Amino acid sequence: MTVTIPTNDAVWVAGDLYCKTPEALKIALETLRTTGYNVTDQRIDGYSIKEGRTTPEQMEQNGWSLWYARLDDIDRGKCKSCQSYISRQGIRMHGHTCEVCGEVTFYEMIEGSTISFRFVSTEHGWFDPYLRMTVKRWDTDAGWLYLEREIEPGGWSIMTAEQAEVYLDEHSAKWELVDEDDRQLIKLRFHLRHMGDPVNDETVIEPKDIFGHHINYDEVKVWEGKEYSQYAFGDKALPIPESISVYESWHWAPLEASPTLHERIFRAVHSVSDAGYWYQDGRQAWGRDMYERMGVFVRHFTTLDADKWDRESFGFRLDGPGGIADVAQFCHPDAVVENQPNIGNFLVGVTKAIRGERLVGEEEAAFKAAVDGDPSTQDFMRGMNQRRPK
Ligand SMILES: [Zn+2]
Numbered sequence: 001m002t003v004t005i006p007t008n009d010a011v012w013v014a015g016d017l018y019c020k021t022p023e024a025l026k027i028a029l030e031t032l033r034t035t036g037y038n039v040t041d042q043r044i045d046g047y048s049i050k051e052g053r054t055t056p057e058q059m060e061q062n063g064w065s066l067w068y069a070r071l072d073d074i075d076r077g078k079c080k081s082c083q084s085y086i087s088r089q090g091i092r093m094h095g096h097t098c099e100v101c102g103e104v105t106f107y108e109m110i111e112g113s114t115i116s117f118r119f120v121s122t123e124h125g126w127f128d129p130y131l132r133m134t135v136k137r138w139d140t141d142a143g144w145l146y147l148e149r150e151i152e153p154g155g156w157s158i159m160t161a162e163q164a165e166v167y168l169d170e171h172s173a174k175w176e177l178v179d180e181d182d183r184q185l186i187k188l189r190f191h192l193r194h195m196g197d198p199v200n201d202e203t204v205i206e207p208k209d210i211f212g213h214h215i216n217y218d219e220v221k222v223w224e225g226k227e228y229s230q231y232a233f234g235d236k237a238l239p240i241p242e243s244i245s246v247y248e249s250w251h252w253a254p255l256e257a258s259p260t261l262h263e264r265i266f267r268a269v270h271s272v273s274d275a276g277y278w279y280q281d282g283r284q285a286w287g288r289d290m291y292e293r294m295g296v297f298v299r300h301f302t303t304l305d306a307d308k309w310d311r312e313s314f315g316f317r318l319d320g321p322g323g324i325a326d327v328a329q330f331c332h333p334d335a336v337v338e339n340q341p342n343i344g345n346f347l348v349g350v351t352k353a354i355r356g357e358r359l360v361g362e363e364e365a366a367f368k369a370a371v372d373g374d375p376s377t378q379d380f381m382r383g384m385n386q387r388r389p390k
Pocket of ligand 1 (some may be wrong): 079080081082083084098099101102103257
């Protein structure tokens, strides 16, 4: 899945396009534009430039992407009733209709949908369960939701029938029982709200999730008259990338060996060179193909011995901390690997403790470092203590 650029001085690394010379750049941008990409100059339209946080010179020297190519306007909705391509604007709003045939594209809830919710403006702890009920109907004009009287069971996050009855009792002012066709329904205020509408203070519930939507559309991509699936891989996927970052490597390459060069190489393949980010128990973090992609970058944009890389990287470890150490060591004998404490490792530690499993390898050290040293972990723990349910 790539676009062929007719020059050897334009090189693909991990889905990004690196141009080695101004001439190669010219060819690359021309090719992208004729392929249908909308190409913008990041030195003018880049987010950081507009925010005044960088200059074009800094972007060039730091090796940022300087051009951004994007296939615009290829996302389409497809009505399942008439098979027409339609706008995606509002397509997932309750009661929205197809602009071609007039059929409804989406209902948030229909008879038989289940909704998990709590009543608004009440004190809840993070882990307090929700009430789950079955929808009878939703009168969006009047703003009433009608629910079957029976309580639906669920997992640990859903109230049991006994809990639900107590909870309904506590909030009895917010709903009423109505008779309909010889059965009882719960009727409560729930208004249809469109994006940007003010919060309607009559609405008495906060839904957590709703299952059983009525969905009468697909999301597809249409490029050069052909339809591609939104999420598929292989044949059904768009044959070229939807967006491409383009780099001008002549400002900064080739990069010399240095104690931090490995960080740049990890960045080039969109990965993380901080050992603290990864699992610490030796499990595999990536495949060999990542070292192949890195090898392309090493060959074209560093002064390192790329043939040696191709031979030796076959022996590099595949777990996060091990692999980072191997790449760093290849780049420079005095390489410094970052190893920041990290909330992820804290959560792994807590999870294993709950399951009664032991921490292995570097996990214990990473767990302790996270508890002691990582500000976001400490925030998290403070938050947990404050929000613990009564
Ligand atoms: Zn239609």
